[in-house]
C-alpha cells in the first residue's frame with residue numbers, strides 16, 4: 124500500500140504540477156483502484172498521504188479564523204508604461220548594483236497560504252484582510268496539485284493563488300443556470316465561492332487549481348532569490364506558473380508584458396496583469412515594505428480590453444411576459460479571445476442614455492472577461508444623416524403596439540395572443556423547473572407551434588405520436604419518448620403546474636410556498652388577496668398578481684381543460700427526484716434530531732430537512748452524517764460526540780436550511 128501511495132503521488136505530481144505525465148490515465152486509475160481495494164481490506168493501514176484521503180471532513184460550523192505570523196501583503200499597481208518606468212527608476216535609485224527582475228503573470232484568483240510542518244500540509248488559509256484569514260484546509264486538500272506530503276520533512280509556508288480555469292467556470296455557470304441558481308460574475312468569484320464551501324465534496328467538483336509564487340521560507344532552505352524560489356518549488360512538488368521571465372532592462376520588461384498581453388486570452392486561466400519583482404531577496408530587504416505592500420514588487424494592470432466595431436442592427440426579442448429586449452448585432456470582431464457579434468443592450472433607457480444609433484462605431488468589452496457589452500459609441504465616426512435610434516412602436520412578432528409601463532424600464536407587448544410570447548410561455552411550461560417535460564426543447568416547440576399542433580399548454584396533452592412524427596427530424600422512438608414524458612408530467616405535484624403557468628412575479632419558490640400552504644389548485648383559485656398574503660414568503664405583489672391571474676376567464680378555461688386531461692391538481696410534497704435536485708447542505712445526508720428545538724417542532728424540522736434531500740432517522744450510528752442538537756440533548760448527543768459526528772445547533776441548522784451559509 125505504501126508503495127502504491129508513493130507511485131500514485133509521484134504520478135499525480137508529474138501530471139498536475141509538472142504537466143508531464145509518465146503513465147496513462149488508465150494505468151493511474153488501475154493503481155488507484157487497487158489501492159482503494161487494499162484500503163478497504165486494511166482500513167487501519169490507510170496512509171494519511173494516500174490520494175484517496177483528499178476529501179476531508181465536512182465542517183459543521185463556519186470557517187475558523189487564522190492569524191498570520193507574517194502578514195499576507197497585497198501589491199501596489201501601475202496602469203501605464205510611464206508609471207511602471209517611474210517605479211523602476213525609483214527602485215534602481217535605491218540599489219547600488221544593477222538590479223534584476225522577475226516578471227510573472229498576475230493570476231486573477233484568490234491568495235492562499237499553505238503551511239507545511241515537517242513535510243505535512245497542516246493548514247491552508249485565505250488571505251482575509253492580510254493579518255487574519257480563514258482556515259480552508261479541508262477544501263484545499265481537494266485540489267490535486269496541492270501536495271499533502273512533501274518528500275522531505277520541510278517546515279515552511281508557501282503562498283500563491285487559487286484559481287478556477289476558465290473552462291470550469293463556464294461549465295459551472297451553465298450548470299447553475301440550468302438549476303436556476305445565481306451564476307458567478309467571473310472565474311475569480313467562483314473560485315472564492317468554491318473554496319469557502321463547508322462541504323469539501325462540493326469544492327472537489329469545482330476543478331480548482333493553484334499557482335504558488337511566494338512564501339515564508341527559513342534561511343536554512345537556501346533560497347536567496349525569486350528565481351531560486353521558482354526553480355526550487357516544482358522540485359518540492361509545488362506548482363509554479365511556467366510563464367515567468369528574468370529581465371534586466373525596461374525594454375525587456377515591456378516586451379514581456381506585451382507578449383503576455385497578446386496571448387492572455389489563450390491561457391486557460393484569467394490574469395489581470397504582470398507582477399514585476401526585484402529578484403534578489405537581499406535587494407528586497409533593502410527596499411523594504413510599506414504597511415500594505417512590498418516596495419520591491421509592483422503589479423502592472425492590463426487595460427480592460429475594448430475593441431471597436433460597427434453596430435449593424437438592434438434586434439428585439441419578446442420574452443414570455445411580453446418584455447421586449449434589445450440586442451446589438453455587430454460586425455463580428457475578436458474580443459478578449461473570442462469572436463463576438465452580439466451584445467445585450469438591456470433596455471431602451473440604456474440605448475438612449477448611451478445614444479446608440481444604427482451604423483454607429485461602438486466600443487465593446489467583456490464584463491468579467493466573459494459577457495460582451497457596448498461601452499460607448501464613437502460619435503466622431505457618424506455620418507451626417509445619422510439619427511437617434513427611435514424605440515420600436517410595434518411588437519417585432521405580432522405587430523401590436525408596445526407599451527412602456529410607467530414604473531418599468533422595459534418595453535412590453537401586451538397582446539396576450541402574441542405568438543412569440545405564447546411560444547416562450549410554452550417553453551417555460553415544459554421547462555425543467557416547471558412541468559419538466561424532457562425532450563420538448565425550443566426547437567421542437569417552434570415546430571409544434573408553427574404547425575398549429577400546440578398553441579396552449581393543454582394542447583400538449585392531446586399530442587399523438589403520429590402528429591409528432593409528421594414533423595421534421597422526429598423519429599418514432601423520439602415521438603414515443605416525448606408522449607411518455609408529457610404523460611408522466613400529469614402526475615407532477617401542484618407547485619410545478621403553478622410555476623409553469625408563468626404568472627407574473629410567481630417564481631418557483633413562491634409557487635411552492637403557495638402550493639404547499641393551500642394544497643389544491645381550486646383553493647388557490649378561490650383564495651383572496653388576504654389569504655395569499657398571509658402565506659410565509661408571499662407578499663402583496665405576488666398575492667395581487669395571483670388574484671388578477673385567476674380572475675381571467677381564459678385561465679379558468681385552461682385549468683378546466685387541465686383537469687379534464689387528468690393533470691394532478693394537488694400538492695404532493697416534493698418528489699424524490701425534485702428533492703435530489705435541491706442544492707443544500709442536507710442533501711444526501713442522514714440527520715438525527717435530538718433535544719428541544721425552539722423555532723420548529725420536530726416534525727417541521729424533519730419536513731424541511733427532508734425537503735432539502737436529507738434523511739431524518741431516530742438513532743445515532745456510524746451512518747449518521749450530522750446531528751442537530753437542541754436544548755437539553757442527552758445520550759444521542761454524547762454518542763455523536765463519541766463517534767466524532769458533526770453537530771449543529773438549532774440556529775446553524777436554520778441557517779443551513781435557509782441557505783444563508785454556503786452549502
Ligand code: IVH
Nearest residue numbers: 196197198227228229230234284336398417
Ligand atoms: S506577489 C508580497 N505574485 O495579486 C507580495 N501576487 O493585487 C505578494 N497575485 O494579493 C504578492 N499573481 O493575491 C504576487 N505572481 C504573483 C501574483 C500575485 C496574483 C495576487 C496576490 C496579491 C494580489 C495583489
